[in-house]
Amino acid sequence: MESANASAEGLRKQISETEESLRKLKAQLHQFEFQEKSDSAKTVSLDEHKWPLSAEEYKRYGRQMIVPSVGIQGQLRLKAAKVLIIGAGGLGCPAAAYIAGAGVGTLGIVDGDVVETSNLHRQILHGTEKIRWKKVDSMIASLKSLNPNPAYVAHAEHISPQNSESIVKQYDLVLDCTDNPASRYLISDICILLQKTLISASALRTDGQLIVLNLPPLPAGAEGGPCYRCVFPKPPPADTVVSCGDGGIIGPVVGVMGVMQAVEAIKIITSGKIDSSAEVAGSGENTKQEPTLMLLFSANSSQPFRSVKLRSRRAGCFACSKDSQLSLESLTSGSVDYVLFCGFTSPTKILQPEERIEASQYSKVRSKQHILLDVRDKVQFDICHLDGSINVPFSNFQGGKEDVVDGSSWIPDSLPNDASVYVVCRLGNDSQVVTRKLKEAGLDARGKRYIGDVKGGFKAWKEQVDQSWPEY
Known part of the structure; x- marks a missing residue:
C-alpha cells in the first residue's frame, strides 16, 4: 500500500512538473509569435525621417491622436514615457491594459505573487490557464497580446525599502496599485525622494478612492502638491484595516479605480507635466501646480463620483516639508519601519x-x-x-x-x-x-x-x- 502511494505521489509530481514546463513553453511561443507580427509590421512602416511614428502606430493610435488634448505631441510623449505599475492585481490589470494600449514606451510591473483562482473575478489580465504563473509574467503575456510595441519590464518581487530606489528611479511616473497601508507610505516616500509623480488608488467592497500626489514632481521643501503623508499623517488603526480577502470586493469597482488611474496617467503624460524625454518638443513646459483633488467612488450611491479638494504640502510633513526627516539612506537602511508605523495587521500570539x-x-x-x-x-x-x-x-x-x-x-x-x-x-x-x-x-x-x-x-x-x- 505504501509503495502504491509513493508511486502515485511520484506520478503527481511528474505531471505537475510537466504542466509547468508546458506553461513556460506556451508563454515563450506566445512571445515569439507576437514578436514576429511586430517585426512584420515594422517592415512596412513609412519613411522614419519623414514621419515620427510608424504606419502601424498611426493606425493603432489614430483614434486618440485626433483628440485635441493629445495630438501628435501627446502621442510622442507617451512613446517616450516610462511608467511603473506597482501591483499586478485588481487595480494594476485595467490600469496596465489602458496605458499599454495607449502606446506608452516602457511599462514596468512590480509584483511578487502568483495567480490564484480567487483573483480571476477582478484581475482581468490573468486567466484560468495562468493559475500558478507569476503575476508579472501573466500580465506581460496579456499586454503583449494587446500591444507588442511597448517595452515591458518584469520586477517579480514585492516592493520594499531595500529595492524601491533601484526600481522606481528607472521610471517617470508611478502608479500605486497595492492593497496595504505600509506599501502606500513606502511608495509615496520613495516618489518624494526621487521626485516622481504618484497616482494612488484603493478599493474595498463597493467603494474606491483615487488621488494624484506630488504633482508637479518636486523635491522635499518645495511648494507643490501633497504626498500621501500630507493627506494621511497617521495610518488607520491596524485592527480596522480590512483587505479584499476579508472584506470582499466587487470586480467592476476596483476596475473603475484602475481605469481612472490610467486616465490620470495619460492626462499627465500627454500634457507634458512630467519630463519624460527632453527630445520631445515641449516636454515639461506645463509644470505649474494645480489644485489636488481626491476622487471618491461609491457604486451604491445615486451620485457615484464626488471629489474633495485637498491642500498643498503640509507644514512639518515627515516626507516632503522643508523639515523632512526622510532620506534615501534612512529608507534603505531600514530605520524607517513601515510595518511598525502602520501596526501589525494580523493579531498573532494573542492566546496561549x-x-x-x-x-x-x-x-x-x-x-x-x-x-x-x-x-x-x-x-x-x-x-x-x-x-x-x-x-x-x-x-x-x-x-x-x-x-x-x-x-x-x-x-x-x-x-x-x-x-x-x-x-x-x-x-x-x-x-x-x-x-x-x-x-x-x-x-x-x-x-x-x-x-x-x-x-x-x-x-x-x-x-x-x-x-x-x-x-x-
Whole structure:
C-alpha cells in the first residue's frame, strides 16, 4: 500500500512538473509569435525621417491622436514615457491594459505573487490557464497580446525599502496599485525622494478612492502638491484595516479605480507635466501646480463620483516639508519601519497554546455538548457554516466588558454552565480577539468554562478535516 502511494505521489509530481514546463513553453511561443507580427509590421512602416511614428502606430493610435488634448505631441510623449505599475492585481490589470494600449514606451510591473483562482473575478489580465504563473509574467503575456510595441519590464518581487530606489528611479511616473497601508507610505516616500509623480488608488467592497500626489514632481521643501503623508499623517488603526480577502470586493469597482488611474496617467503624460524625454518638443513646459483633488467612488450611491479638494504640502510633513526627516539612506537602511508605523495587521500570539485547539482536534469533540461561536459576518456565515454553530459577528464584540456580558444572550440556557465555548472565524485571527474578550469579561466563570479558538479557522478546517469545505 505504501509503495502504491509513493508511486502515485511520484506520478503527481511528474505531471505537475510537466504542466509547468508546458506553461513556460506556451508563454515563450506566445512571445515569439507576437514578436514576429511586430517585426512584420515594422517592415512596412513609412519613411522614419519623414514621419515620427510608424504606419502601424498611426493606425493603432489614430483614434486618440485626433483628440485635441493629445495630438501628435501627446502621442510622442507617451512613446517616450516610462511608467511603473506597482501591483499586478485588481487595480494594476485595467490600469496596465489602458496605458499599454495607449502606446506608452516602457511599462514596468512590480509584483511578487502568483495567480490564484480567487483573483480571476477582478484581475482581468490573468486567466484560468495562468493559475500558478507569476503575476508579472501573466500580465506581460496579456499586454503583449494587446500591444507588442511597448517595452515591458518584469520586477517579480514585492516592493520594499531595500529595492524601491533601484526600481522606481528607472521610471517617470508611478502608479500605486497595492492593497496595504505600509506599501502606500513606502511608495509615496520613495516618489518624494526621487521626485516622481504618484497616482494612488484603493478599493474595498463597493467603494474606491483615487488621488494624484506630488504633482508637479518636486523635491522635499518645495511648494507643490501633497504626498500621501500630507493627506494621511497617521495610518488607520491596524485592527480596522480590512483587505479584499476579508472584506470582499466587487470586480467592476476596483476596475473603475484602475481605469481612472490610467486616465490620470495619460492626462499627465500627454500634457507634458512630467519630463519624460527632453527630445520631445515641449516636454515639461506645463509644470505649474494645480489644485489636488481626491476622487471618491461609491457604486451604491445615486451620485457615484464626488471629489474633495485637498491642500498643498503640509507644514512639518515627515516626507516632503522643508523639515523632512526622510532620506534615501534612512529608507534603505531600514530605520524607517513601515510595518511598525502602520501596526501589525494580523493579531498573532494573542492566546496561549492551551487556549487554542487544532481543527482536527475540534472535529473529535463535535459530538460532545459545547458551543461553537462563529464570528464571521452574516454574509460569510450564509455562504457556509457548520451545523449547530451560532453566528455573532466580530463587530458585536468591539465594545467594553459590559457590552460583551450584556450581549451574551447567544449562550443557550439548555446547556450546562460549564459547557465549553469554541470560537471560529475564517482564518483564525478574529477568533483570537473574541476569545480574549470573552475571558476578560468573565464568561469563562473563573476557569470553570473552557473558552478557546479553533486555530487557523475554516482554512485549517478545510486542510485538516473537510476538503469539500468551500474556499472563498
